[in-house]
Amino acid sequence: MSVLARSVGNAFRNKIRTAAVVAVLAVAIGLALAMLVANQAVGGKVQELNASVGTVLTVNPAGAQGFDGGGEPLTTAQTATAAAVPNVVSVVGTKALRLETATAASASTTGTTAQQAGPGGGPGGGTSVTTNLQAAIDAGTLGNRNNTSGSTGSGNTGTGNTGTAPTFSLPITATGIGAEVDTAGKALNITSGTGLGDYTVASTKALVGTTLATKNNLKAGSTFTIAGKTFTVAGIFDAGTTFGNNAVYTTLAEAQALAATPGELSSMVVTVNSMANVDAAKTALQTALGSSKADVTQGQRNLDTAVSSLDSVKNISLVAFIAALGTAGLIILLIMVMLVRERRREIGVLKAIGARNRTIGLQFVLEALVLVALGSVVGAAIASVASGGIASALISSNSSTAATSQRGPGGGGFGGAGLPGGGGPFGGASQLLTSVTASASPGVIAAGVAAVFGVAVVGALVPALLTARIRPIEVLRGE
Amino acid sequence: MIEVKDLVRQFKSGDRTIKPVNGVSFELEKGTLASIVGKSGSGKSTLLSLLGALDKPTSGDVVVDGVSLAGLPAGKLTEYRRRDIGFVFQQFNLIPNLSAVDNVMLPMEFAGMRKAARLERARSLLEQVQLDPEKQSRRINKLSGGEQQRVAIARALANEPKLILADEPTGNLDEQTGEHIIELLSSLSRDHNTTILVVTHDRSLAQKTERRFRLQQGKLSEETVRPRVAAGA
Ligand SMILES: Nc1ncnc2c1ncn2[C@@H]1O[C@H](COP(=O)(O)OP(=O)(O)O)[C@@H](O)[C@H]1O
Numbered sequence A: 001m002s003v004l005a006r007s008v009g010n011a012f013r014n015k016i017r018t019a020a021v022v023a024v025l026a027v028a029i030g031l032a033l034a035m036l037v038a039n040q041a042v043g044g045k046v047q048e049l050n051a052s053v054g055t056v057l058t059v060n061p062a063g064a065q066g067f068d069g070g071g072e073p074l075t076t077a078q079t080a081t082a083a084a085v086p087n088v089v090s091v092v093g094t095k096a097l098r099l100e101t102a103t104a105a106s107a108s109t110t111g112t113t114a115q116q117a118g119p120g121g122g123p124g125g126g127t128s129v130t131t132n133l134q135a136a137i138d139a140g141t142l143g144n145r146n147n148t149s150g151s152t153g154s155g156n157t158g159t160g161n162t163g164t165a166p167t168f169s170l171p172i173t174a175t176g177i178g179a180e181v182d183t184a185g186k187a188l189n190i191t192s193g194t195g196l197g198d199y200t201v202a203s204t205k206a207l208v209g210t211t212l213a214t215k216n217n218l219k220a221g222s223t224f225t226i227a228g229k230t231f232t233v234a235g236i237f238d239a240g241t242t243f244g245n246n247a248v249y250t251t252l253a254e255a256q257a258l259a260a261t262p263g264e265l266s267s268m269v270v271t272v273n274s275m276a277n278v279d280a281a282k283t284a285l286q287t288a289l290g291s292s293k294a295d296v297t298q299g300q301r302n303l304d305t306a307v308s309s310l311d312s313v314k315n316i317s318l319v320a321f322i323a324a325l326g327t328a329g330l331i332i333l334l335i336m337v338m339l340v341r342e343r344r345r346e347i348g349v350l351k352a353i354g355a356r357n358r359t360i361g362l363q364f365v366l367e368a369l370v371l372v373a374l375g376s377v378v379g380a381a382i383a384s385v386a387s388g389g390i391a392s393a394l395i396s397s398n399s400s401t402a403a404t405s406q407r408g409p410g411g412g413g414f415g416g417a418g419l420p421g422g423g424g425p426f427g428g429a430s431q432l433l434t435s436v437t438a439s440a441s442p443g444v445i446a447a448g449v450a451a452v453f454g455v456a457v458v459g460a461l462v463p464a465l466l467t468a469r470i471r472p473i474e475v476l477r478g479e
Numbered sequence B: 001m002i003e004v005k006d007l008v009r010q011f012k013s014g015d016r017t018i019k020p021v022n023g024v025s026f027e028l029e030k031g032t033l034a035s036i037v038g039k040s041g042s043g044k045s046t047l048l049s050l051l052g053a054l055d056k057p058t059s060g061d062v063v064v065d066g067v068s069l070a071g072l073p074a075g076k077l078t079e080y081r082r083r084d085i086g087f088v089f090q091q092f093n094l095i096p097n098l099s100a101v102d103n104v105m106l107p108m109e110f111a112g113m114r115k116a117a118r119l120e121r122a123r124s125l126l127e128q129v130q131l132d133p134e135k136q137s138r139r140i141n142k143l144s145g146g147e148q149q150r151v152a153i154a155r156a157l158a159n160e161p162k163l164i165l166a167d168e169p170t171g172n173l174d175e176q177t178g179e180h181i182i183e184l185l186s187s188l189s190r191d192h193n194t195t196i197l198v199v200t201h202d203r204s205l206a207q208k209t210e211r212r213f214r215l216q217q218g219k220l221s222e223e224t225v226r227p228r229v230a231a232g233a
């Protein structure tokens, strides 16, 4: 019979009590592990977010965003001004086009191929051209509502369109881009085919969103038309959202040529070298471009709330992890102190028959570790089942305000401020919150269990040291 | 050879100081079976705990084969208890969730003996104290009082100690079982040439020992030394 065997035996001496202790420990350890898993998952997400969109600024013409507003367009020349601002790493210009589907175009009175957007200071940056593509999104309630208000503004009133909208179909967003990024500055996720190569020269190659490609039976190599011109699909991309996938990307120069507005930009996507410099760069950029000419927004502004709520979730989960870990240590400490007191006389017996202090101490530490091991097994099981739920509960309770306020108009309408591609800054926040998946990876669980054992050893060491103070004469107690 | 030199142990109870052991001196030759009698509370257990280094004397010394306990550090006293002393208690004081064999093996484990050797010796000792072989693997709390005390005696013998200290070993046993235990101790002292000091308040049991001491008011007095009476005779 070894010290270890004796410790295991002692751990099961009172089976009901052992079961109770293990259950309580398992809850504390399970909570600690779940919190660690949540912390890791959220931490990873925050990092990913900061790395991708955290340092992106969007420049729009002053007074306009997307297809709405007025003012003067941005020009290619301004990209050089923006690029000269300190801490700016890259500037990508975009040119947005609204692709009217064939049915929508025939319903309009003019029938011209390149129809300038309405008079009366209507949409400033967007230009409508026809396409043979079918939109991948059904108009639905939102679309029809948006169309009604949109058509009033664009001077289509009186064409008989009002009241009856069966022929209405949603437009498709085409964006000319100066680099392989979406309008939020995120690298495009090309799922098949290739990119467009040089994004600054005109080319009849295009990238098509997944749902749009499916709807129109397009594959890499297929062709379609924009403004009567034949384009070849170079690749298919996945923007992650239904709205974002109902889109086409061409090179910047091509979009400018299609709109017959060479040198004009709808927006600029400016990437700053680090999170810390974003605010300073934003101010500098605004000054450099002039506030009467350009609006600089932090593309990630809306995500900011999300990031900060994720950050607080991360902090909460870290505090909860430490607290649960401390609780597990405290439980072990109290249980072991109780056991030492209860076995005072037995410890006296062991000393009377010649056991060294360290032998007895070791026996108690090992007994504590047996309890912790059992608690960890049950706790890890609890954690792997509960961590996903705990993480999402933490996130939704912590950021419900942020998430709901940012859902915005994502339903496919273009009357709203929805920017094309990537779901825009509005869809992003709620989307990223739901996409935090807390899966209990074995590595994290192992690290957590190691931390638990570390705390348990400390928790058990105190009572083990107490045994050294028990005098052998205790053996005679009560005789 | 055990020499006890002017041992004193005092306790403070409230503002009163009591001295259950107040200047005790005696010597015991190797292989002697001796007894101490005295009223309850007269200090017998206190004296025994001083001899076995469970407790430290206020003054005085115990010298075992020339080694003085007074000068030994705690670690050496632990070693002294492990190697030179075997305890037998009134309440047996075995580890309840271990088997008889495991209990007997404990002191040998503490002394660093190898497992196979421990097991063999434990079985042989349990045989010597006449525990039924089928009860050797039984948990202690499934054994009767007399059986438990036999296991305790086997445990006391485990590391071949110089001195066995038995504190009222028959106190929790019926008369007949108690007599068996005393006979066992007596024969062990003879066979192993081990010095045994038994505390008892049963005079008839004391009659069977070679040397008989009486502890009274902190002082030890000895009844006339007489030749050893054969056990059970
Ligand atoms: N740790 C202690 N503190 C105070 N008094 C003690 C302590 N141990 C023993 N005593 C007292 O010393 C006296 C002798 O006790 P003990 O040696 O147990 O007697 P015996 O074994 O002869 O019955 C008793 O009065 C007891 O109360």
Ligand SMILES: [Mg+2]
Binding pocket: A479, B044, B045, B046, B167
């Ligand atoms: Mg006593």
